[in-house]
Amino acid sequence: MRALYTAATGMKAQEKSVEVISNNVANMRTTGFKRQMIHFQDLLYDHQRRAGAPTSDQNTQAPAGVFVGSGTRVVATPRIMSQGNITQTERTYDLAIRGEGFFRVQMPDGRTAYARDGGFETDAQGRIVTKEGYLVDPGITIPQDATSVAINQQGQVSALLPGNAQPQLLGQISLARFINKTGLESIGDNLYLETAGSGPAIEGTPGGEGFGNLQQGYLEESNVNAVTEIAAMIQAQRAYELNSKIITGADQMLSSTAQMYRA
Template identity: 20%
Template sequence: MSFQQGLSGLNSSSKNLDIIGHNIANANTVGMKASRAEFSEVYASSLNASGGTNAGIGVTVAATTQVFTQGNITVTGNDLDVAINGNGFYELTMPNGTMAYSRAGMFKLNNEGQVVTNIGGQLMGYPTDPAGTRLSFTAQPLSLPTGGPIPARATSSIAAEFNLDARAPVAATATPPTPLSKYGTSVVAYDPQGLEIPVGLAFEKTGVNQWNVYTSVNGSDPAASVPFTLAFNIDGTLSSTSVIPPLTLASPNDPAVTFPVELNLGSVTQFGIDFAVNNLEQDGYRPGELTSLKINEGGVITASYSNGQTRAAGQIALVNFRNVQGLQPTGNGNWQANYATGEPVHGAPGEGKFGSLRAGALEDSNIDITSELVSMMTAQRAYQANAQTIKTQDQVFSTLLNLR
């Protein structure tokens, strides 16, 4: 009797309902990919059969596959929530030392400044220089500088861009004489410990197309300094004959500690308009504490500090596989690679076939609740139909046994 066909149908429909129920239960799980049951028929084959149709003996679940389509991206506003828009997986080093792969970008910082998942998997990335340029394609656990302030940097260069009024009279011949404080500007420099050093520049016209520059350090009188001369061409640009000596700055903490600072005045002009400072900057800074993190589409993590500085702290790595269907789900939004997947192919977000990243957002599951509910009703009817075939076979068997 054909109880076997109905029993195989019940088993297969039950497994299908389990898979559908698992999908529905994880409809709100970040990075979840829907699974589906794939069935195949089973036939009995007789030895030395020369022809004819072999009898079917039921159905089996040939495989449970995952659908790696893109899920919707939902904005969360959390800086360490990251969604992959396109192909690729995050690479994670698990606490037991094994490698795992995920699409769930819900990352946290642990007490050592490492970027980790909820179960302690460390996010892998590439080292970068402070400007964000990738230094190598050797992935390593990402670690952010949360342990202490970044060190101070002593000023090594001061750049100024301003215009000196060509209409100004020679200071010594003006009536009354032009005071040294009429044309000037100032900037704050820093010593190697990040202490502030006020630096002033004062300008005095000494002749046609010629100006003296006086300097002031730590509030000193600029008139007491040894000036140097700026000469201008007839078109108002700085003459190449101008020699601009470096400044010598002293630390407020220890005046015996001095260091030279390059003075860049190459963009200074002398036009017939009012004196104006257009740009004044220096390259030193005080120590700074970490204040925020940002991740761009290329996966570069940029740290911002309380001293106004920003620097890259690494780049998130992505991997892909020749056969993503071979990935083995292990729970917690992770998969493991095996022989069927092939070796992982490493890359960076937005390069080649790898998707870009969206910081402050998460990828939703790709499960369609409506489709799953319809599939569940279909599977339920299939289960009922297989149960009915067993019932019918039982009735036929009973009739045979009750023949008189």
């Protein structure tokens, strides 16, 4: 019976929906995390009678056809790249992007990754790095004797050095943005990679045209909304239950049919 297989695709799709929701909820406290949503698409149809098919010898036509679908499938789980709340941490190397853009991160294998998580540290050489120790690109080194390190909204890093009355410029943090940022590939560690779907990275400086500015001593929170996720979870659960009931109903119909044959 076709209904068994159709309902099974619905249960499988809702199972995937719950997995996406659970990942969103698990990352509610993850810095810079962007929630995902799920998109479904109906499967192939059995065209038992097409619209416009002749219905008599007098050239009458069927105004509507008979199309029986075969279920649904998951086609995409795009990220919602909306701005998360900005919270104060008062840590020198914590940076939040207010607006468009991603930090550029140099991976150990030479690839460039991108991040909204600006929870940075300095390593043993004084270089600004991520919590995993990956170098923030372009590399900026803070001298050991530097004091009062400041990062302005345009990404300029400066500090007071011995023998200088005025802060000295140490480097410039740059950002990248994408035509289709939902096309970025998530690789974990709050990092993304450029893909053919995202388009090439467009580099620029904070506060420049099309780019947000930086906030020193702040971090961007996850954009996951607990109420939204709970509502989505309830919808997924109900849809799963309905599909399971269809399977139960189809099974009962097959059982009745089998009993009729035995009789």
